[in-house]
Amino acid sequence: MSVRVRMPTPLRKFTNGADEVNAQGQNVRALVEDLERKFPGIKERICDETGKIRRFVNVYVNGDDIRFLQNLETSLKEGDNISIVPAIAGGS
Amino acid sequence: MSFVKGLKCRECGQDYPKEPLHVCETCFGPLEVVYDYERIKKALSREKIASRPKSLWRYRELLPIDGEPQAGLYSGFTPLIRAHRLGEALGVKELYLKDDSVNHPTFSYKDRVVSVAISKAIEFGFDTVSCASTGNLANAVAAHAAKAGLTCYVFIPDGLEQGKIIGSAIYGPRTIAIQGNYDDVNRLCSEIADKYGWAFVNVNLRPYYAEGAKTHGFEVAEQLGWKLPKHIVVASAGGTILPKIAKAFKELKHVGLIENDECKIYAAQASGCAPMIQALKKGTDLISPVKPNTIASSIAIGNPADGYYVLQAIKESGGWGESVTDEEILEGIKLLARTEGIFTEPAGGTEVAVTKKLIQQGKIPRDESIVISITGNGYKTLEVVAASVEKPFKISANLKNFDDLYLQLTQPAPGKAMAGEG
Numbered sequence: 001m002s003v004r005v006r007m008p009t010p011l012r013k014f015t016n017g018a019d020e021v022n023a024q025g026q027n028v029r030a031l032v033e034d035l036e037r038k039f040p041g042i043k044e045r046i047c048d049e050t051g052k053i054r055r056f057v058n059v060y061v062n063g064d065d066i067r068f069l070q071n072l073e074t075s076l077k078e079g080d081n082i083s084i085v086p087a088i089a090g091g092s
Numbered sequence: 093m094s095f096v097k098g099l100k101c102r103e104c105g106q107d108y109p110k111e112p113l114h115v116c117e118t119c120f121g122p123l124e125v126v127y128d129y130e131r132i133k134k135a136l137s138r139e140k141i142a143s144r145p146k147s148l149w150r151y152r153e154l155l156p157i158d159g160e161p162q163a164g165l166y167s168g169f170t171p172l173i174r175a176h177r178l179g180e181a182l183g184v185k186e187l188y189l190k191d192d193s194v195n196h197p198t199f200s201y202k203d204r205v206v207s208v209a210i211s212k213a214i215e216f217g218f219d220t221v222s223c224a225s226t227g228n229l230a231n232a233v234a235a236h237a238a239k240a241g242l243t244c245y246v247f248i249p250d251g252l253e254q255g256k257i258i259g260s261a262i263y264g265p266r267t268i269a270i271q272g273n274y275d276d277v278n279r280l281c282s283e284i285a286d287k288y289g290w291a292f293v294n295v296n297l298r299p300y301y302a303e304g305a306k307t308h309g310f311e312v313a314e315q316l317g318w319k320l321p322k323h324i325v326v327a328s329a330g331g332t333i334l335p336k337i338a339k340a341f342k343e344l345k346h347v348g349l350i351e352n353d354e355c356k357i358y359a360a361q362a363s364g365c366a367p368m369i370q371a372l373k374k375g376t377d378l379i380s381p382v383k384p385n386t387i388a389s390s391i392a393i394g395n396p397a398d399g400y401y402v403l404q405a406i407k408e409s410g411g412w413g414e415s416v417t418d419e420e421i422l423e424g425i426k427l428l429a430r431t432e433g434i435f436t437e438p439a440g441g442t443e444v445a446v447t448k449k450l451i452q453q454g455k456i457p458r459d460e461s462i463v464i465s466i467t468g469n470g471y472k473t474l475e476v477v478a479a480s481v482e483k484p485f486k487i488s489a490n491l492k493n494f495d496d497l498y499l500q501l502t503q504p505a506p507g508k509a510m511a512g513e514g
Contacts, residue, residue: 087397
């Protein structure tokens with residue numbers, strides 16, 4: 001099972017500059033582990049020391065923020081599109 | 093001459109050069125401009141500021157530009173108004189309005205942040221500027237870009253008020269309306285900013301852009317005779333202005349322009365989009381995003397990136413916050429208009445209604461100085477209030493017709509009179 005993951009600029013140094021990569025995982029937690037296997041060092045950029053997604057990182061599955069889904073336990077299926085996006089401030 | 097040392101991550105403290113960067117590569121924390129306050133202290137005085145033109149650039153040593161200002165030469169220095177009639181209605185002794193609804197040229201506080209961002213975009217050599225916006229920011233970016241001769245793309249959620257859409261389009265940008273809410277627009281823009289290399293004022297120029305919001309706080313202090321109010325109430329959406337007002341007050345003390353930087357800061361949100369107020373009341377600094385549902389579209393941001401810093405600034409200052417319903421917001425708009433002759437948009441109605449609520453709750457005392465920040469203009473959001481104001485009476489051009497109408501308008505209604513007599 002494979003999903004597409006869009007990478008923000010600060011993480012592309014881990015992916016040899018690729019802005020999109022393929023990865024595997026039953027859920028977001030497993031996906032992050034798979035990314036770490038493929039691109040060592042990337043996990044600690046995405047997760048804090050307790051393993052949670054960092055405060056200023058947003059993860060979207062097919063456009064939905066995982067905080068509206070099941071966070072790290074959000075399950076994934078073949079062909080899902082994942083975006084990792086730094087939180088950016090508003091412009092009301 | 094620049095007083096900026098560089099950028100620093102607010103979370104992990106890593107230093108970065110003065111570049112169009114906005115997130116820390118290590119921890120994704122937001123980057124903040126760092127100044128050389130010792131040099132600013134020597135360079136800046138109350139007299140020097142007073143001698144300069146009445147715009148936000150009178151505080152330029154505390155703003156992150158290297159050369160001369162390139163945009164917004166007439167922006168800022170909006171009126172601080174002693175609000176006797178609104179004060180009386182709210183039952184408080186000393187009330188002021190900081191009226192950014194008449195900011196030049198696009199009638200919201202956003203002219204402040206955009207003046208700085210566009211100046212910085214020009215310094216960095218960008219030829220295209222852009223933003224994600226709920227309307228006011230798009231208006232400001234489009235206008236300032238037109239004045240500076242830059243290419244402009246603005247991204248907004250679909251379903252905005254006409255005044256906000258046309259209020260951008262008139263300046264000639266390309267406007268892209270995204271299906272979804274502001275948070276969807278924001279997410280797309282952070283990906284576009286990555287790919288297209290434009291100056292997104294609230295993405296890759298955010299550290300510089302956000303500094304412009306400090307000028308709201310600088311002006312309040314200067315206009316009160318270089319002192320702070322005891323309390324200030326401001327709307328919170330993405331979380332830019334509130335922490336920057338706090339920063340402004342601290343900086344003024346740091347460089348010796350005021351003696352006391354104590355001022356309690358209160359956040360105002362709409363109940364239909366109040367992620368920060370929910371976190372504040374729960375006593376957590378973890379903000380759960382919400383899906384916005386409120387007439388206050390300009391502050392309908394469910395996933396506020398700087399929300400954490402809003403909560404920090406509120407706590408540090410000893411302030412608080414509240415949220416109000418759409419009905420209370422409409423009442424707030426009307427109360428301000430009918431007591432002070434100022435027509436604000438729903439964000440301003442939220443600020444007025446929240447102030448009223450906090451006073452009633454006893455959170456804001458009645459005998460201390462209070463400033464309400466009015467951040468936007470009601471003429472942009474006419475459809476929001478259209479149904480709750482009196483419709484014109486239509487008569488022919490005939491004096492008798494007016495005489496009859498006048499009698500009707502000034503006589504008590506029959507039902508009412510009867511009830512009164514009984």
